[in-house]
Amino acid sequence: MQELLYTALDVACIIDMEGLSVQEAVLLAQRMHAEDKSFLAMEYRQNYRKWLWDILYWSDYMQDKIALDAEFPSVQAVSDGSLDVSDWMRDDFDLDLFFKKLRVQILYFGKKDYARMKLRTLMAAYGYQRRSKDFVRFLKTRLIFYHIQTALRGNEVCDVETMDSLDDMITFRVL
Structure with a gap:
């Protein structure tokens, strides 16, 4: 059931889909960490700073994903080919994101x-x-x-x- 817990990447995707500002994203991260801690990945439950920084990192990535993905071959070449693109891809990502987004939408966004x-x-x-x-x-x-x-x-x-x-x-x- 670990894959069902919220990760910073999941929240960054939700922030991107909803088009939230940085202020709104930080408020969402604060509320989720305070109110929904049991649904966060274990590494974030006791470390709000890591939670927030990871969300902001992935949010930045989402803003310029195309340019950053285009640089992957250069990063792979520098690593002597030890990085495999399949290590960075998840097939099941969108499947659970729908339910994560649904919960966040009901609890934090919706009127x-x-x-x-x-x-x-x-x-x-x-x-x-x-x-x-x-x-x-x-x-x-x-x-x-x-x-x-x-x-x-x-x-x-x-x-x-x-x-x-x-x-x-x-x-x-x-x-």
Whole structure:
């Protein structure tokens, strides 16, 4: 479950997606460290300074990612070819980022204490067309870990596995 914890890179991606200013980013980092410490990667839980500096580092990277990525071959050449590009890439990055962003959005950004989306839209974002057992297991694991409850209209709590229609609007709330 370590991969589900927030890293500085995750938060920098969220900051970039939301278009936050540096002041807003620092406030977000402070609030997350104070209020959501149990969801932070272990290396950051007792060290706010490292948490903030790493977020700011990755935020700077996100601002000029194309230019910095273009320099990777030069860095690789200086390291005598010991750096492999696959060591710096993660295939599962976007999968968990959606749920991390959803939690942050509900707790820290939103004027509302919920977010809404159709199950079909969520499935399509991950390349699914049907509600497979693997997808449902994946979804439930993240909903439980991030303490997110799903409900239909009228605050009727629902289970994504047994919902009647994929086109029903789901309301996500952090418990």
